[in-house]
Amino acid sequence: MNRIGSILQGFAPISLEEMGRVRLMNRTDTKYVTTVPRLVRLLEMAVGEYRVQEIGGLRDMPYYTCYFDTPDRDMFIQHERGRKARQKIRLRVYESSGTAFLEIKDKDNRGRTDKKRVPASGAGEDIVPYSDFIRAHSRYLPDSLVPQVRNRFYRITLVNRLLIERLTIDTGLRFHNVPTGTGCSLEGLVIIELKRDGNTRSPAGEMLRGLHIPSAGFSKYCMGMALTDRQARQNRLKPRLRMLGRLLCPEQPYGLSFTTVYNNK
Incomplete structure (x- = not known):
């Protein structure tokens, strides 16, 4: 990852305050899944077109x-069954700044996502302090919720110079299943999310196409669950698990099996 850090130093920085000026009024979100070598090439191509978010001198931020x-x-079952209208509830900690939020993400039948959040006190996993917020915005009762999957990763955030497109790049993914105690690391994987105004040209989109990096859905919660619990339903997730195999273990002609991923913690 030293090569990535070196390339990031070539980007002009953008502060958290300036990031607040990014306005995506007609936003579309597209995810891409790739590997570190292709990320290196993407960053080399993007230096002249994008700025990188910098906080406290850091450009690659740890998240929990x-x-x-x-x-x-x-919630996992609704997603795995393909239900379009579904919800996620998570605690997100921005470790570089120490800020944290309890977030509720709703996706409707048209694929639009609405996120509501409330400030949280660190990485504590006690849901009780957020009971009123959950009752107001979720169909799940607070006392019915328990921690299921913990996730850590590093995030790079790029913004184009016109401030109308944002690119988040997640690396170093690690999962820990709370009930099973099982962990899983996907160190070589890269998750990219392109958030842009639907009516504008996307330099990053063109770069991704040029590098033959296709769009692909990837839910950290659902994939983390499938990789760390042998009993979890995974019928609809099998294509994603096979994709991970092709990317991370190309020497296996049929991709990485679930058992192999599960055991390579």
Whole structure:
């Protein structure tokens, strides 16, 4: 990852305050899944077109997330079954700044996402302090929610010079399943999310196409669950698990099996 840090130093910085000026009124979100070598090439191509968010001298920020669900994992099951209208509840900690939020993300039948959040007190996983917020914005009762999957990663955030496009790049993904105690590391994987105004040209989109990096859905919660719990439903997730295999273990002609991913913690 030293090569990535070196390339990031070539980007002009953008502060957190300036990031507040980014306005995406007709936003579209697209995810991409790739590997570190292709990320290196993407960053080399993007230096002249984008600025990188910098906080306290850091340009590659550590994040911590804890996903909450019911004991029978109803939110995970709704996603795995392909239900379009669904919800996620998570604690997100921005470790470089020490700020944290309890977030509720709703996706409707048209694929639009609405996120509501309230400031949280650090990385504590006690849901009780947020009971009123959860009752106001979720169909799940606070006392029905327990920690299910913890997730850590590093995030690079790029913004184009016109402040109308944002690119988040996540690396070093690690998962820990709270009930099973199982962990999983996807160190070589890169998750990219392109957030842009739907009516504007996207330099990053053109770069991704040029590098033959296709769009692909990737839910950190659902993939983390599938990789760390042998009992979790995974029928709809199998194509994603096979994709991970092709990217991380190309020497295996049929991709990485679930068991192999599960055991390579």
